[in-house]
Amino acid sequence: MNPNRRFKDEIYDQFSRIGKAVSSPKRLELLDILCQGERTVEILARETSLTVANTSQHLQVLKNSRLVEQQKKGLYVVYSPAPMVCEFFFSMRQVAENRIAEIEQIKKCFLAGKKGMEPVDRDALIKRIQNNDVTILDVRPPEEFKAGHIDGALSVPLNELELMLAKLPKNKEIVAYCRGPYCVLSVEAVELLNGKGYHAVRLEEGVQDWRAMGLSVASGE
Numbered sequence: 001m002n003p004n005r006r007f008k009d010e011i012y013d014q015f016s017r018i019g020k021a022v023s024s025p026k027r028l029e030l031l032d033i034l035c036q037g038e039r040t041v042e043i044l045a046r047e048t049s050l051t052v053a054n055t056s057q058h059l060q061v062l063k064n065s066r067l068v069e070q071q072k073k074g075l076y077v078v079y080s081p082a083p084m085v086c087e088f089f090f091s092m093r094q095v096a097e098n099r100i101a102e103i104e105q106i107k108k109c110f111l112a113g114k115k116g117m118e119p120v121d122r123d124a125l126i127k128r129i130q131n132n133d134v135t136i137l138d139v140r141p142p143e144e145f146k147a148g149h150i151d152g153a154l155s156v157p158l159n160e161l162e163l164m165l166a167k168l169p170k171n172k173e174i175v176a177y178c179r180g181p182y183c184v185l186s187v188e189a190v191e192l193l194n195g196k197g198y199h200a201v202r203l204e205e206g207v208q209d210w211r212a213m214g215l216s217v218a219s220g221e
Contacts, residue, residue, distance in 0.1 A: 021065035022092070026050060027058045034068060035086040035208055036140065036179055037147035038078045090208055107181065116190040116201040120175060125203070126215070128173075135169060136203070137161075137176045139189040148207045150177065151216035158185045165196055173199050180206030 001009075022028055029048050033039060039047075045055040059079055062068040070079050081089075097103055111117040128134040129152045138145050138153040145155040156164050158178075168174060174193055178185035181204045193200035211217045 017065045034081045036144040038080040040076045115194050120203050135174045139185045151218045177203035
């Protein structure tokens with residue numbers, strides 16, 4: 001074989017390892033979750049409705065392709081995305097959204113008839129946050145909030161929301177967000193809030209979207 005041809009074939013064969021690693025829907029979901037913050041295999045299994053064994057297999061594929069990293073923390077092994085992987089995932093998601101019409105159709109079908117799911121005007125929201133005219137809730141798990149959250153948001157995990165209702169104002173609009181346009185935690189939160197007499201809407205964007213737009217993202221509690 002011509003050396004030049006061999007070189008090209010070997011290079012693109014290595015590139016294809018990334019494509020093969022992200023060809024699984026479940027591995028894409030794992031990457032999406034890991035971009036919110038590091039996780040143990042047990043937590044990832046629970047969030048993706050997989051067995052621990054299957055989750056470990058998927059993580060091994062991602063690790064072999066250098067897309068995730070692992071480290072020991074106490075008694076547990078935690079996984080996190082490798083550098084640049086979250087930007088890669090976000091860009092891939094944007095390409096899919098722009099080129100595959102079925103994505104928008106699936107989303108519209110899922111949200112149809114649900115109150116408070118209309119897109120929120122980001123510029124108007126930013127001004128309202130600055131003027132303290134709106135309450136913004138981050139309904140993700142606490143560890144994700146600590147890793148990064150929209151500046152000014154309150155951490156109210158979905159499983160604690162009902163217990164926190166009495167502390168939320170009924171005279172202000174509440175905006176709930178989670179991991180982005182395909183996360184259902186904020187959908188459930190908005191449905192619960194509106195059902196209890198609050199005026200709640202869903203912010204479609206998550207922290208990764210917020211950061212990509214150059215908007216303020218805070219970390220810590």
